[in-house]
Structure formats: C-alpha cells, structure tokens
Amino acid sequence: MKAAWARLLGGFARLLALLVISLLALQLYFLARIALMSVVDPQSTTFQRSEAWRLLVEKHHIAWSQQWVGYAQISPHLKRAVIASEDAGFADHSGVEWDAVEKAWERNQKAEARVAKINEEIERRASKAAKGKPAAAKPAAAPVKPRPHVVPKIVGGSTITQQLAKNLFLGSERSIARKAQEFAITFMLESLLTKQRILEIYLNSVEWGEGVFGAEAAARHYFRSSAAQIGPGAAARLAVMLPAPKRFEKRPDSPFVVGRAGTVMARMGAVELP
Incomplete structure (x- = not known):
C-alpha cells in the first residue's frame, strides 16, 4: 500500500515538475520575443x-x-491623442494601472448583478406567460425558441502596454490564467523596451477598422494623409475609434465620435510624450 502511494506521489511530482518547466519555457519564449523587438519590428501579432x-x-x-x-x-498629435484617450498615465506607470483595474472590476461586478436581475425577470415573465397560455393554443410541433437574455458589457481597465501584450501574444478569451499571463507579458514589455518603443509598436499594430492596422494605414484610409501629417482634430477622431474600430469605421463622422474627439483634444495639451 505504501509503495503504491509512493508511486502515485512520485508520478504527481513528475507531472507538476513538467508543468512548471513548460510554464517557465513559455515565459522564456515570450521574453526572447520581446527582447528581439527592441531591435526588430514585429511582422504580425496574434490578433492580426x-x-x-x-x-x-x-x-x-x-x-x-x-x-x-x-x-x-x-505625428505627435496622434501620439498625444491616443495616450489622452486610452492611457493618460502611460509615461509614468509600470505597465498596469491597478486603480483602473479595480474600478473596472467593480463596474463589471455591478453590471453582471444588474443583468442577472434582468434575466431573472425575463425568465419569470416567460414562465408566467407559458402557464397562462391555453394548452390548445400551443402547436404540437412548434420549435422551441430560446428566450432572449441580456449579456453584460465588459469594461476594461487596460493600459496601452497591456493592450499591446494581448495583441502581440494572446487570444480574446477571458480567464484568470490568461489575465495572469497578460500581466507577466506586460511587465516584460516594460522591463525590456522603452516607453517610446512600446508606443511605436502599439501604433503600428493596433486595429483601426476591418483589415486596417497601424497609424499609417488608418491615416490614409480615413483622411488620405500620412501618419506624419495628421493634425489634432483627425488625430483625436482616430484615437476615439480605438476601443471599437469596426463599429466606428462605418460612421467615422458620427456625433459621438466628433463629440468625444473634442474632449480628447482638450486633454492632449497635458499629455507627456515618452
């Protein structure tokens, strides 16, 4: 019996050691890739x-x-606009704004609780309607339609460095393990690259519409200009599009984009560039 337990524990220890080695190897892979980015421009990202x-x-x-x-x-205008819109503390933080993460988590918890109540009410009303409906009125072979449910909108608190970490290496799934890996990559980026290089890679790889990636492509697509010649107004509008480029690309002159761009422009003067 003791020998069997010893073999079992030995097998578990070997499996655990293998998992730890695999995890360390993955981190070394990310570390090497990021170190290379200090001198070599990345050709593509996982998201792309x-x-x-x-x-x-x-x-x-x-x-x-x-x-x-x-x-x-x-253009310095575009750099300032993106920082003002996406990550005002970019020049000062170490990769993660913990206050923003905490606030985003609290907002998401409240949103999930609110949506859960709405969905419970939908279920209650559907159940009440089903009970009150005459049996003869129900077609025997009628298809069962799924009841509509409200899905909570997830609010993020990610910095520019975190967004770059996700775009470069990670998928879109949401889990504690993926978030932990995002933090690890974020700290690697901040440790091995300058703020200037992080912003350069971000602005060249971020999505600005379906199949439109990077500042140069966005400037030419929306304003028939180069990234170097973008003025304050156009820069602010491009920055506003970043959270949802596929939604805004259909109406880049919508009142929301224009109004939000005015707010971003007002903040641009206070932005410190790396």
Missing part, C-alpha cells in the same frame, strides 16, 4: 493573424492595409 484567418473564412479574401513607420514618422 486571427483576423486574417477570420476574413479568409468569412469573406474568402483578405483585404489588408498596414505599413510600418518609425516613431519619428508618426
């Missing part, structure tokens, strides 16, 4: 590759626009 595959599957062709430009070839 998933988008290319989606376009190929859904539309059977890939309409793609992206052109890398150096940090000096991106």
Whole structure:
C-alpha cells in the first residue's frame, strides 16, 4: 500500500515538475520575443493573424492595409491623442494601472448583478406567460425558441502596454490564467523596451477598422494623409475609434465620435510624450 502511494506521489511530482518547466519555457519564449523587438519590428501579432484567418473564412479574401513607420514618422498629435484617450498615465506607470483595474472590476461586478436581475425577470415573465397560455393554443410541433437574455458589457481597465501584450501574444478569451499571463507579458514589455518603443509598436499594430492596422494605414484610409501629417482634430477622431474600430469605421463622422474627439483634444495639451 505504501509503495503504491509512493508511486502515485512520485508520478504527481513528475507531472507538476513538467508543468512548471513548460510554464517557465513559455515565459522564456515570450521574453526572447520581446527582447528581439527592441531591435526588430514585429511582422504580425496574434490578433492580426486571427483576423486574417477570420476574413479568409468569412469573406474568402483578405483585404489588408498596414505599413510600418518609425516613431519619428508618426505625428505627435496622434501620439498625444491616443495616450489622452486610452492611457493618460502611460509615461509614468509600470505597465498596469491597478486603480483602473479595480474600478473596472467593480463596474463589471455591478453590471453582471444588474443583468442577472434582468434575466431573472425575463425568465419569470416567460414562465408566467407559458402557464397562462391555453394548452390548445400551443402547436404540437412548434420549435422551441430560446428566450432572449441580456449579456453584460465588459469594461476594461487596460493600459496601452497591456493592450499591446494581448495583441502581440494572446487570444480574446477571458480567464484568470490568461489575465495572469497578460500581466507577466506586460511587465516584460516594460522591463525590456522603452516607453517610446512600446508606443511605436502599439501604433503600428493596433486595429483601426476591418483589415486596417497601424497609424499609417488608418491615416490614409480615413483622411488620405500620412501618419506624419495628421493634425489634432483627425488625430483625436482616430484615437476615439480605438476601443471599437469596426463599429466606428462605418460612421467615422458620427456625433459621438466628433463629440468625444473634442474632449480628447482638450486633454492632449497635458499629455507627456515618452
């Protein structure tokens, strides 16, 4: 009996050691990739590759626009606008704004509780309606339709560095393990790259519409201009689009975009560039 337990514990210990080694190997892989980015521009990101595959599957062709430009070839207005809109403390924080993460978590908890109550009410009303409906009125072979449910809107508290970590290496799934890996990659980025390089990679790889990636492609797509020549107003409008580019690209001149861009422009003067 003792020998069996010893073998079992030994097997568990070997499995645990293998998992730890695999996890460390994965972190070393990320570390090496990030270190290389200090001198080599990344050709693509995990998010871009998933988008290319989606376009190929859904539309059977890939309409793609992206052109890398150096940090000096991106308008200071666009840099300031993106920082003002996405991450006002970018120049000062170490990769994660813990206060923003905590506030986002609290908002999401409240949203989930609110949505749970709404869904309970939907279920209650549907159940009440089903009980009060005459049996003869029900078709025997009628298909059962799923009851509509409200889905909570998830609010993020991610910094520019965290967004870059997700785009470069991670998928879109939400889990504690994926969030922990995001934090680890974020700290690697902040440790191995300068703030200027992080912003340069972010602005060259972020999505600005379906198949539109990077500042140069976005400037040409929406304003027929280069990233270097974008003015304050256009820069602010591009920055406003970043949280939901596929939604805003259909109406880049919508009242919401224009109004929000005015707010961003008012904040741009206080932004410190790396």
